[in-house]
Amino acid sequence: MLMNHTATLLTIVLGGALVSAAGLIAVPEWQLAAELEPIVDEASQTSYPAPPVRDELAFGRADYRGLGCVTCHTQQTRRPGFGSDHARGWGERQTVARDLLFDELPVVGWQRLGPDLANIGARQPDAAWHLLHLYDPRAINADSSMPSYRFLFERRELGAGEPPPLEALILPDGHPDASHAVAIVPTRRAHNLVAYLLSLDRSHPLAEAPFAPAAPLE
Amino acid sequence: MSAAAPLAAVAMPTAAERAAIDRSCRGPVLLFAFSAVAWFVVHAIIAVLASHQVHAPSLFADTPWLTHGRLSSAAFATLMWGWAGLGGVAVGLWLQARLAGAPLVAGWLAASAGLVWNLALAVGLVQILVGNGSGVTWLEFPPDVNLALGLAMVAIAVCTLATYARRRPGHVYVSQWYLFAAFLWLPLCFAVANAALYGGAASGAVQAAAVAWFGHNVLTLWVTPIALAALYYFIPKVSGRPIASYPLALLGFWTLAAFATWGGTASLVGGPLPAWVPTVGVVGSVLLLVPVITVGLNQHLTLLGAFHLLERSVVLRCMVIGGVAYTCYGVLVALLALRSVAETTQFTIASSGVMHLALYGCLSLIVIGGLYYLIPRLTGRAWHHAGLIRLHVLCTAAGAITVAGSLIVGGWWQGSLLADPEVSAAAATNAALPALWGRSMGVLAILIGQLAFVRLLWRQVLPAPQRAEVELPAAVRAALAD
Numbered sequence: 001m002l003m004n005h006t007a008t009l010l011t012i013v014l015g016g017a018l019v020s021a022a023g024l025i026a027v028p029e030w031q032l033a034a035e036l037e038p039i040v041d042e043a044s045q046t047s048y049p050a051p052p053v054r055d056e057l058a059f060g061r062a063d064y065r066g067l068g069c070v071t072c073h074t075q076q077t078r079r080p081g082f083g084s085d086h087a088r089g090w091g092e093r094q095t096v097a098r099d100l101l102f103d104e105l106p107v108v109g110w111q112r113l114g115p116d117l118a119n120i121g122a123r124q125p126d127a128a129w130h131l132l133h134l135y136d137p138r139a140i141n142a143d144s145s146m147p148s149y150r151f152l153f154e155r156r157e158l159g160a161g162e163p164p165p166l167e168a169l170i171l172p173d174g175h176p177d178a179s180h181a182v183a184i185v186p187t188r189r190a191h192n193l194v195a196y197l198l199s200l201d202r203s204h205p206l207a208e209a210p211f212a213p214a215a216p217l218e
Numbered sequence: 219m220s221a222a223a224p225l226a227a228v229a230m231p232t233a234a235e236r237a238a239i240d241r242s243c244r245g246p247v248l249l250f251a252f253s254a255v256a257w258f259v260v261h262a263i264i265a266v267l268a269s270h271q272v273h274a275p276s277l278f279a280d281t282p283w284l285t286h287g288r289l290s291s292a293a294f295a296t297l298m299w300g301w302a303g304l305g306g307v308a309v310g311l312w313l314q315a316r317l318a319g320a321p322l323v324a325g326w327l328a329a330s331a332g333l334v335w336n337l338a339l340a341v342g343l344v345q346i347l348v349g350n351g352s353g354v355t356w357l358e359f360p361p362d363v364n365l366a367l368g369l370a371m372v373a374i375a376v377c378t379l380a381t382y383a384r385r386r387p388g389h390v391y392v393s394q395w396y397l398f399a400a401f402l403w404l405p406l407c408f409a410v411a412n413a414a415l416y417g418g419a420a421s422g423a424v425q426a427a428a429v430a431w432f433g434h435n436v437l438t439l440w441v442t443p444i445a446l447a448a449l450y451y452f453i454p455k456v457s458g459r460p461i462a463s464y465p466l467a468l469l470g471f472w473t474l475a476a477f478a479t480w481g482g483t484a485s486l487v488g489g490p491l492p493a494w495v496p497t498v499g500v501v502g503s504v505l506l507l508v509p510v511i512t513v514g515l516n517q518h519l520t521l522l523g524a525f526h527l528l529e530r531s532v533v534l535r536c537m538v539i540g541g542v543a544y545t546c547y548g549v550l551v552a553l554l555a556l557r558s559v560a561e562t563t564q565f566t567i568a569s570s571g572v573m574h575l576a577l578y579g580c581l582s583l584i585v586i587g588g589l590y591y592l593i594p595r596l597t598g599r600a601w602h603h604a605g606l607i608r609l610h611v612l613c614t615a616a617g618a619i620t621v622a623g624s625l626i627v628g629g630w631w632q633g634s635l636l637a638d639p640e641v642s643a644a645a646a647t648n649a650a651l652p653a654l655w656g657r658s659m660g661v662l663a664i665l666i667g668q669l670a671f672v673r674l675l676w677r678q679v680l681p682a683p684q685r686a687e688v689e690l691p692a693a694v695r696a697a698l699a700d
Contacts (some may be wrong), residue, residue, distance in 0.1 A: 002492040006383075009390075013399040014406070016475030017439060020502070021410045024431045024483050028495055029424045036422075066349035074565055083561055087639035095490045097423035104351055105415060106426040110433075110485060112565040112636075112662040113272070127641020137275070143644040145272055145651070147286040148279035 032097050036189055039098075039204070045058055047118070048204040052102045060196025066105060075118045075200065079209075089123065090116045091202060093209040099202050114142035114146055123200040128193040131186050139172055152190040156183045231242060231319045231386075235548045242321030243312050244596045246328035246377075250308035251589055252679075253336050255671055257300025258582075260343075262665035265293040269658040273651065283347040295358040298436065299367060300339055302581050304332070306400070306444035307374055309588035312596075313451055314378045314397050319383035324377050331373035338366035354415065354429055356436050361416045368412065371405035392467045396447035399475065401438035407432055423490040427483055430499070434482030434551075437576045438474070438506065443543055445584040449541050452587060453517055456534045457527050462519030470512035477505035484555035487564065503555030510548025517541045532607055536587025539615050543579025543622075547572060550626065562637060567650060568629025571622045578618035578664065586614060593678055594668070602677045606670045613667025620660030628653020 038047040052058060063068075075092030085091060095118050100106070108212040124130065129140070135153050158164060164183035171178040186194075205211060231239065268289035271277050278284035315322040322328065342359035345351060359367070378401045382394065414420035414428030454461050461467060467622045480502025487496040521527075521538070528535050550572045554563050563569070590607065594600055601607055628650040635646040 010402075012472060012475045013402050016479050017403055017410075017435065020435075020479035021407075021431065024480065024495060024498065025410070025414055025424060025428045028491060029420050029429055030494065032422070032424060042338055063349070065353035066288075066351060067282075067285055068289075068291045068351065068353055070353040070355075071287045076489050078564070082488045082557075083564070084637055084639040088643075094488065097490050097492070099491055100422040100426070103422050104425070106429060107353060107356065107421075108423075108426045108490065110355060110569060111567065112643065113567070113647050141644055143642070143648055144607065145275050145644070145647055147271060148276045149285065150279040151282040151285070170647060172387055178274050210364040 006218075014165065036098050036101055038101060038185075039206070049099060049101050049185055052104075052216070056192045056195045057199050059189075060192035060199075061107070063193050064196055066148070067193075070107050072111065073115070073117045074112050075116065076108045077116055077118045077202070083199050085116060088115075091119045092211040093202075093206070096204060096206060096209045098208065100204055114144075114167045117197065117200055118202050120200045122201040125198060127194050127198060128170070130197055131190060132171070134190060134193065135169055135184060135186075136171075136175070136177070139175055152187055152193065154185045156185050157181065158183055167196035229638075231465075235319070236316075239315050239319070239321050240312075240595050242325055243315045243328075246322065246325050246332055247308050247312045247330055247592070248596055249332040250304045251593060252675060254301050254304035254308055254585075255589075255668060255675060257296050257304060257339060257563050259668045259672060261293055261296035261301055262298060262661055264289055266658060266665055268293050269383065269654065269661055270365035270676070271657070272654045282349065287353075288349065288351065290345055291351045291353065291358040294355060295351075296339070297361070297577055298356050299335075299342070300443075302441050302577055302585075303367075303404075304335060305585040305589075306333075306440065306581065307335075307591070307631060309448050309585050310397055310444050310468060311374070311378065312400060313393060313447055313505055313588075314381050314401075317391050317394050317397070317451065318381050320384040320386065321382060323378065323380035323384060327373050328377040329335040331370040331377075334366055334373075335370040337579055338363050338370065342367075350392060352415070356433055356443045357411055357415065357429070357606040364408070364412050364416075366406050368405060375401045387671060391450070392461060392464070392471070393447045393451040393649065395471050396443045398452065399471075400443040400447060402442065402514045407435045407439055410613050412658065422659065425557050426489070427486065427491055427495055430485050433485070434499075434503075435479055437573065438478050441576050441581045442547070443474070445540060445544065445581045448584045448588045449513070449517060449537055449544075452533055452537050452584075452591060453520055453541070456531050456537070456591075457521055457524045459520050459524060462516050462522075466512045470509040470516070472508035473512075477502055478509055481506055481551065481555065484560070485564070485569065487555075487557055487560050500555045506548050506553045507552045510545055510552075514541065524662045532611060533587045533591045534584045536590070536611060540582075540584035540587065543575055543583065543618065546622075547575045547580055550575065553587045558646055560598055562633035563629055564633075565626065566629035566633040566636070567625045567653065568633065571625025574591065574618070575622035578621055578660075582614055582618060582664075583611075593675070599678055600669065601674055603674060610667045610674070613663045613670065617660040617663035617667060620663065621657050622660075624653040624656030624660065628656070678679065 014127050038049055038051070068183065075088050076095040077093070078085040079094035080086035091126045100108070134149045137146040153169070156165070160179055165185055168185050169181035179183060268286060271289065271486045311328060342363040345360050346358055350360050351359065357364065382398055411432035414425055420428045421458065446650060448459065450467070480498055483491070483495045484501030484503040486499065487525055489496065553559055554568065554572060590601070624678060631653070632646050632650040635641045635649050636643065639669060
């Protein structure tokens, strides 16, 4: 009886899992490690992608993970011709391995209840827009089902005639929280998260993923 | 290769020996079973809240630990590692001892692993809610929690393999292959994924491949095999019919191990890895059809002409619903891996629907059926209320079908709308809101069902009240009879 031999069973069980792990993880790792390095621009002394530094972006990225943004947002643009990502203006080209060279713990995502964010920094470079959007997404898009992140903001009571601080949100007229007595002030965390979102820009051209012909931005 | 011939050569355990085997696993199995159900309730409460938030996006906007992303991560983690992990181990431990015809080896080690596992879950849940989750699906816990979980998995593997090694000489049952495999695959896959994420074995885009590999294999090599081990035991056991085809079972098992393990990276089609990586994933996913069809066919042929038994046995009903869910799961994995289908369904809520089909539909029903069979044998008490059993199974099955069905249909609809660049992402999500509402209702049904189960389990451990036990209907007594 073939399956009465523990050695046979052990071989097929361990072999099946380990060979597929080798094939789908170790081999790509070996292939990409040999092929990929950042593209350095000698003139400006910058590289794409930029090596990570322990700064506000890192804190913002950690919060992006910790808040579970991955639940509803991807950071991988599909190639032009496969789905509508390109036509929506979500990216000029497909996301490739080189884009993720320094991305530890992937946030590429797997589900979209909101738009792809691979290039959100290029698509929406206005920090004030992002802060207001985090505070109340429906103040910007009435159809949005994104959660409000009010806990990333501080409500500061204002004295009579006291002007709001410079960094306070400017809420649209008629917004329920708009008041002369209270200022909504972004916390450090909100600023870090927005700095991270603004850094998401993969519009650097790469040989392995040429830009598709221009498409109108959404 | 007939199934009947080798059986004759095996010395079957006597009733007294069977009772001794049951005693040997009583503590660990009940620990795993009861805590699994408790975590299923925790999961369902969290999942109902998370699902409802899509309709009320400002809900808990001032409470960081209840924000939607964290609740969703917590819902996934408690479903996989709470219910599917502990529940699978509960049924698997008992089956391993029962099929080996030998007492569970080192039950104290399994029980300790159960305590560590539960502690790790509690710490992990808090860590996710305070913002230390990884955001990686099925691996949401921080790495130190994963280490504790992994050690518990290894301890359980040691117990079950040692029990397997003490089996009575002779025939090895189909269920035993799956038990042997699933208890090895779980720690193995978990270790590989953690090594890729935290151990430097993979970097950048390859970590995404490792996550996809794990996401597929935790369902294909743990969740469904542990369920299939129970399926291959309980369907012949309760129906009194031998498994229809041994060669078919052999084919299904080998193709699962050899080919279906390659299916994970299909979800990366069009993604950031070299094109051959998702292509191999598509092939692996399509080959999952072979084990899925052979299992479906084998169980169908085993029960052919005996479907009337379904009316009598709640265990059999659970097994058949779970088995059908497994077939649907496999067919959908293969279908959604095809590039032409993935162009519409990739990144939609449909993928979540397929995952929930495996977890709610296949594993949950089969583990619940197994628990209905084995718990009275460990506690020595009959189930006290047939109506609650019916409510539990009905709610779980209806909830599973509603969650998976609405997410898959809603995902297709969402994807079809997203294909048109004129439709905004928010509008496509809003068009899928009825499906997400269906998900909320389905999870609510699952929660109600599990609360009924908690009520039933309560009476399994607490002393019965003074009044006489409710007399069980003949049908239920028959279903519970050995």
